[in-house]
Amino acid sequence: MQYDAVVIGAGHNGLASAIHLAKAGWKVAVVESASQAGGAVKTVEATLPGFRHDLGAMNLSLFAGSAFFREFQSDLLAHGLEFVPATRTFSSVFPDGGWLGVDQDIDKTVASISVFSEPDAARWREMATEFGSDAPHIFSILGTPMPSWALLKVLYQAWRTKGRTWCLDTLRLILSSPREFLDEHFESKEVKALMAAWGMHLDFAPDVAGGALFPYLESMASQSFGMVLGKGGAATIVRSMTSFLESLGGEIHLSATVIQVNLEANVATGVKLADGRVFNAKRAVIANLAPQALFGRLVPNAAVPSGFSRRIRSFKYGPGTMMIHLALSDLPEWRASSALKTFAYVHVAPYLSDMAQAYNDAMNGLLPASPVIVVGQPSAIDPSRAPDSQHVLWLQVRVLPGKIRGDAGGTISAMDWAGAKEAYADRVIEKLTSYAPNLPGTILDRAIYSPTDLEQDNPNLVGGDNLAGSHHLRQNFLFRPVLGWSRYRMPIEHLYMVGASTWPGAGTGAGSGQLLGKMLSQK
Numbered sequence: 001m002q003y004d005a006v007v008i009g010a011g012h013n014g015l016a017s018a019i020h021l022a023k024a025g026w027k028v029a030v031v032e033s034a035s036q037a038g039g040a041v042k043t044v045e046a047t048l049p050g051f052r053h054d055l056g057a058m059n060l061s062l063f064a065g066s067a068f069f070r071e072f073q074s075d076l077l078a079h080g081l082e083f084v085p086a087t088r089t090f091s092s093v094f095p096d097g098g099w100l101g102v103d104q105d106i107d108k109t110v111a112s113i114s115v116f117s118e119p120d121a122a123r124w125r126e127m128a129t130e131f132g133s134d135a136p137h138i139f140s141i142l143g144t145p146m147p148s149w150a151l152l153k154v155l156y157q158a159w160r161t162k163g164r165t166w167c168l169d170t171l172r173l174i175l176s177s178p179r180e181f182l183d184e185h186f187e188s189k190e191v192k193a194l195m196a197a198w199g200m201h202l203d204f205a206p207d208v209a210g211g212a213l214f215p216y217l218e219s220m221a222s223q224s225f226g227m228v229l230g231k232g233g234a235a236t237i238v239r240s241m242t243s244f245l246e247s248l249g250g251e252i253h254l255s256a257t258v259i260q261v262n263l264e265a266n267v268a269t270g271v272k273l274a275d276g277r278v279f280n281a282k283r284a285v286i287a288n289l290a291p292q293a294l295f296g297r298l299v300p301n302a303a304v305p306s307g308f309s310r311r312i313r314s315f316k317y318g319p320g321t322m323m324i325h326l327a328l329s330d331l332p333e334w335r336a337s338s339a340l341k342t343f344a345y346v347h348v349a350p351y352l353s354d355m356a357q358a359y360n361d362a363m364n365g366l367l368p369a370s371p372v373i374v375v376g377q378p379s380a381i382d383p384s385r386a387p388d389s390q391h392v393l394w395l396q397v398r399v400l401p402g403k404i405r406g407d408a409g410g411t412i413s414a415m416d417w418a419g420a421k422e423a424y425a426d427r428v429i430e431k432l433t434s435y436a437p438n439l440p441g442t443i444l445d446r447a448i449y450s451p452t453d454l455e456q457d458n459p460n461l462v463g464g465d466n467l468a469g470s471h472h473l474r475q476n477f478l479f480r481p482v483l484g485w486s487r488y489r490m491p492i493e494h495l496y497m498v499g500a501s502t503w504p505g506a507g508t509g510a511g512s513g514q515l516l517g518k519m520l521s522q523k
Contacts, residue, residue, distance in 0.1 A: 001029070001277070001278070001279050001280065002027075002280050002282070003026075003027045003028060003029045003270075003279060003282070004021065004026035004027045004028065004281065004282050004283045004284070005018070005021050005026050005027075005028050005029075005281055005283055005284040005285070005286060005520070006028075006029050006030075006031065006270055006271050006279045006280075006281040006284075006285050007028065007029070007030040007031070007286045007287075007288060008031055008258050008261075008271060008285070008286065008287045008288060008289060008294075008298070009030075009032060009033075009039060009287065009288030009289055009460075010030050010031075010032035010034075010037035010038065010039065010238075010242070010252060010254070010288070011037075011038065011039025011040065011288045011460075011499060012038070012039065012041055012063070012237060012238060012241060012508065012510050012513065013288050013498045013499045013500075013510055013511075013512050013513030014030060014039075014288030014498060014499070014513060015030065015037070015238070015241040015242065015245060015510075015513065016068050016241070016498075016510040016513025016514050016517055017286050017288075017498055017513040017514075017516050017517040017520070018030050018245055018250050018286075018517075019072065019241060019244060019245050019248065019250070019517065020514070020517025020518060020520070020521045021284075021517060021520060021521055022248035022249055022250040023248055023521070024521035024522075026283065026521070027249070028245070028249075028250040028251070029250070029251040029279055030245070030250065030251065030252045030253065031253045031258055031271065031273065031279060032252065032253065032254050032255075032256060033256065033257040033258070034254065034255070034457075034458075035254055035255050036254065037238050037242050037252060037254065038235055038238040039056075039288070039458060039460070040055075040056035040057055040458060040460075040461070040466060040500075041054075041056060041057045041234050041235060041237060041238055041508060042054070042055045042056065042235055042238070043055070043230070043232065043233025043234055043235035043236075046325045046447040047325055047326070047327035047392075047444070047445035047446060047447050048327045048444060048445050050386065050387045051327040051385070051386050051387070051390070051392050051445075052232060052384075052385045052386070052392065053233075053325040053385075053392055053394065053447070054230075054233055054235075054376075054378065054394060055325075055449070055457075056234075056323070056466060057234050057507075057508050058229065058234055058376045058378055058394050059227060059228070059229065059344070059345075059508070060083065060228045060229060060230050060234055060236075060237060060508050061221065061222075061225070061226075061227050061228045061508075062507045062509035063228075063237050063508040063509060063510060064083060064228040065139075065221075065225070065509070066143075066508075066509040066510050066511065066514065067511075067514050068509075068510040068511075068513070068514040069510075071514075072244070075244050076237075076240045076241065076244060077240075078244075079239075079240040079241075079243040079244045079247070080236065080240045080243060081236055081237060081239075081240035082230065082231030082232070082236050083228045083229070083230065083231060083236075084228070084229045084230070084231050084381055084382040085226055085227070085228055086227040086228070086229060086343075086344040086381045087103060087104040087105070087226045088101060088102075088103050088104075088339075088342045088343045088344065089102050089103070089104065089222035089223075089226060089227040089343065089344055089345065090102050090194075090197075090198075090218075090222055090227075090343060090344060090345040090347065091194075091340055091343045091345065091346050091347065092190070092193055092194045092197060092346070092347045092348075092349065092350065093334060093335075093336045093340065093346060093347075093348055093350065094190060094193075094350045094351070095350055095434075097335060098115075098116070098190060098336060099112075099334070099336035099337055099340060100112050100116070100190050100191065100194045101339065101340065101343055102194070102219065102222050102223055104222075104223065104224075104225070104226040106125060106128055106223060109124065109223060110122075110124060113188070113191055116188040116190045116191060117186070117187050117188040117191060119187060120186045120187055120188045120191045123185055123186060124191070124223075127185070127220060128220055128223045128224060131220040131221075131223075131224055132224065133162075134162070134166075134170075135220070135221070135224070137154070137158040137161065137162060137170075138170065140154045140157075140158075141154055141155070141158075142504050142511070143504070143511060143514075143515075145486075145487050145503070145515055145519075146477050146480075146486045146487070146503050147478050147486070147487075148487070155167070173212055173213055173216065174210065174212075174213050175209060175210060175473070176209070176210075176211075176212040177207050177208055177209050177210070177211050177212060178195070178196045178199045178205075178206045178207075178208075178211045178212050178215050178352075179192075179196070179206040179207050179352060180212065181212035181215075181216065182195060182196060182212075182215075182352075189352070190351075192351075192352055193347075193349055193350060193351045193352055193355075194219070194347075195215045195216070195219045196215055196349075196352055196355060197215075197347035197349050197355070197374075198214055198215040198218040198219065199211045199212075199214060199215045199355075200349070200355055200359075200372050200374075200398045200399065201214070201218075201374065201396075201398065202214055202318070202467060202471050202506065203318030203319060203399065203465075203467065203470050203471060203472065204471070204472075205355055205356050205359035205360075205399075206352040206355055206356050207356060208359075208472060209472075209473055210471075210472055210473035210476065214471075227344050229344065229378055229381050229382055230382075231382060231384060232382070232384050232385065233378075233385065234508070237508065256273050256275075256277075257273060257274040257275075258271045258272070258273055258274075258298060259272055259273065259298070260272045260298050260299075261285055261287075261294075261298045261299050261492075261495065262278065262280075263299070263303055263492065266303070266492055266493060267492065267493045267494050268281065268284075268285040268492050268493065268494040268495035269281065269285075269494070270285065271285060271298075281494070283494065283520075284494050284495075284496060284520055285494060285495050285496070286496045286497070286498060286516065287495070287496070287497045287498070287499075288497075288498050288499045288513070289459075289460055289497065289499060289501075290315075290459070290460040290461075290462060290468045290469065290499065290500075290501045291312045291315045291469075291481045291497070291501055292312065292313070292315060292462065293459050293460055293462075295309065295312045296309075296312075296313070299492065299495070301313075303492060304490070305491055308482070308484075308485065308491050311482040311483070312481070312482060315469060315475070315481055315482065315501070316469065316470045316472075316474075316475055317402070317462045317463050317465040317468075317469055317470060318399070318465045318467055318469065318471070319359070319362040319363060319398075319399035319400060319402070319463075319465065320362070320399065320400040320401055320402040320450075320454075320463050320464030320465060321396060321397065321398055321399070321400060321451060321454060321461075321464050321465065321466040322396075322397035322400055322421070322424065322425070322428070322448070322449065322450055322451065322464070323394075323395065323396055323397075323448075323449040323454065323466075324397070324425050324428060324429075324446060324447070324448050324449075325392065325393070325394060325395070325446065325447040325448075325449075326393040326395065326444075326445070326446050327386070327390070327391075327392060327444040327445040327446070328386075328390060328391040328392065328393055328439075328442045328443060329390055329391075329442045329444055330389075330390075330391065330438070330442045331377060331379075331380060331391050331393075331442075332375075332377075332393070332432070332435075332436030332438065332439050332442070333436055333437065333438040334346070334435060334436050335436065335437060336435070341377070341380055342380060343377065344376065344377060344378070344380070344381055345374060345375065345376055345377070346375040346377065347372075347373075347374055347375070348372070348373040348374075348375060348431065348432060348435060349372050349373075354370055355372055357370070358370065358371060358372045358399060359372075359399055361401075361408045362399040362400050362401050363399075363401075364401075364405070365401045365403060365404060365405030365406065366401065366404075366405060366406050366407060366408040367400065367401065367404060367406070367407040367408060367409060367412055367420065367424055367427075368399075368400070368409075369408040369409035369410075370409075370431065371397045371400075371427060371428050371431060372397070372398050372399065373395060373396070373397055373428055373431065373432060374395070374396040374397075374398060375393065375394070375395055375432070376393070376394030376395070376396070377391070377393065377394075378392060379391040379392050390444070395428060395432075396466075397424075397428055400424075400451055400464065401451075402451050402452075402455075402462075402463025402464050402465070403463070404416060404420055409427065411423075412424060412427075416452075417450035417451060417452040418450075418452065420450070421448050421450040421453075422448065424450075425446070425448045429443075451463055451464020451465075452464065454466060460499065460500070460501070466506075467505070468499060468500035468501045468506060469481065469500065469501040469505075469506075471505050471506070476503075476505065477503065478503070480501070480502055480503045480504075480505060481497070481501050481502055486502070486503050487519075488502060488512065488515070488516040488519070496516055496520075498512040498513050498516050499512060499513075
């Protein structure tokens with residue numbers, strides 16, 4: 001079968017590239033080993049019929065604010081994309097019964113913060129006000145190829161508009177750890193914890209350099225713009241993208257496992273599937289894969305320069321993740337306040353010291369004694385996720401070891417996830433119950449995905465790292481995935497790589513797919 005481009009992997013970045021190329025008149029095929037498109041963006045009935053769970057990503061704010069969505073908004077909406085806004089975005093609960101929440105109404109947020117610190121409330125308002133003029137420049141940097149002339153233009157425009165001091169302060173922010181940034185701006189441990197919890201969504205513990213930017217952006221963006229979920233589940237973006245692609249003449253082949261990228265004289269010419277089919281590509285093979293899922297597996301290491309191969313083999317993955325999906329008869333009754341039932345996210349960390357300890361345990365191969373839990377309450381925002389008056393709960397446990405060496409809690413003896421996951425899920429539920437005592441009595445069913453389960457479902461999530469690679473400074477920006485190869489083109493002609501392992505990294509923003517799609521479609 002002859003195509004202009006073949007895309008390996010039907011994640012949203014691969015689909016974004018395919019849409020750009022099909023729109024430009026290329027004949028495109030997307031081949032996906034799973035029986036469902038979406039990669040880490042899937043919605044399934046993981047527990048009981050009628051209960052729709054986002055297996056991975058839940059928050060679609062990055063997609064709604066992305067350059068890809070701006071370019072194809074009318075087409076995606078015509079193909080079924082539906083969003084549900086959340087004005088009460090995220091919150092944190094604390095052991096003493098206190099809580100903090102971010103409401104898109106800044107007066108409500110400031111009132112919540114002022115309970116803990118009047119100066120912090122004033123600083124939050126000031127920071128949110130400044131964000132209005134700062135955000136366009138920061139997001140332009142994050143949406144530009146690394147390195148590129150376009151990036152230099154963005155930086156020059158920021159310098160002309162905001163001045164040298166702002167540019168240097170932004171660089172300092174990018175290099176700072178969450179604790180350093182938060183200590184500089186706030187005094188309350190609760191406000192610091194509220195923002196720092198976003199760092200744990202990536203692999204940024206409080207003291208990891210380079211971890212301040214994401215908590216700052218997520219906090220201020222949620223304050224300024226609110227949050228967006230997908231109607232009926234995050235998979236709404238994938239369904240609309242696949243429908244749109246097929247309307248452009250693109251093909252999507254599911255349950256189609258690629259076993260090799262075909263090469264001729266250092267040129268990628270197509271792919272071979274496990275069933276023997278060959279998809280030839282005249283102009284591009286695009287791999288929506290993690291580096292080690294591509295090189296050494298589909299492409300022999302001998303086919304690329306030894307220096308490149310060595311760097312790819314050293315590509316570092318972050319700590320593991322556990323996902324627990326609950327079907328509930330009712331929402332948690334949060335001890336701190338019934339108002340917490342209306343927030344999209346509730347972080348149960350609770351303080352910077354707890355986050356740092358959990359991260360340290362996980363990085364040393366230990367099951368954290370006190371897990372850091374991200375509680376998603378999507379059915380509180382979108383009732384279509386569950387039958388009438390019932391709910392789903394989305395629990396993400398960050399962070400965990402991919403391989404278990406022991407238990408910091410001293411009660412779990414299993415040294416593999418098959419034996420440990422039920423007991424560790426019980427630990428998570430036990431911690432949540434101390435904040436929401438009614439929870440055990442509301443659980444109708446649960447589905448647990450350990451780090452091993454996540455990798456088995458999606459080979460890009462090595463060790464259960466749902467980010468497909470650490471975002472620490474040594475592996476971010478122009479170092480993602482490796483220095484010298486951050487612009488998606490690989491050392492083999494016509495071979496390209498997109499996805500969370502490439503710049504600008506993980507999330508639902510479709511950044512790499514958008515950037516590569518535009519580059520190739522304009523050739």
